Amino acid sequence: MSIALALHVITVVIWVGGMFFAHQALRPAAVSTLEPPLRLRLWVATFKRFFPWVWLCVVVVLVTGLWMMTQFPKAIYIHSMMGLGIIMMFIFMHVFFAPYNKLKKAVAAENWPEGGKALGQIRMLVGINTVIGILTIIIATAGKFFQ
Secondary structure, eight states: OOOHHHHHHHHHHHHHHHHHHHIIIIIIHHHSOOHHHHHHHHHHHHHHHHHHHHHHHHHHOOOOOOOOHHHHTTTTHHHHHHHHHHHHHHHHHHHHHHHHHHHHHHHTTTTHHHHHHHHHHHHHHHHHHHHHHHHHHHHHHGGGOOO
């Protein structure tokens, strides 16, 4: 149980922490210092490095979360975390397969307006996922006290 929990927490920190950093620190810095072509190229390069980590986190969080549900089948807060986590996974998959692909194609074609539009979609969805992730962390840390 302790290994599963440790893996679960580490992957949540990587995923949610990475989204928070990208949304709240990297994005504002990129907007204030880089012109759109460089900024869009930076995001493609950043996502290219971050998204494989997110895929790994999705798998580990799902597997460890399912395993922990078998250990505590009546814990409502664990079921709540699983539900929110699955929503986050679907949002990430949408980001990866739709606007991220549009962003890569737009940057490759140097179509900056389309790239900006795709990046705007990603920014909105990452913001939503970050809020859901923080809510899930609150449930994880405080949920057992409200059962």
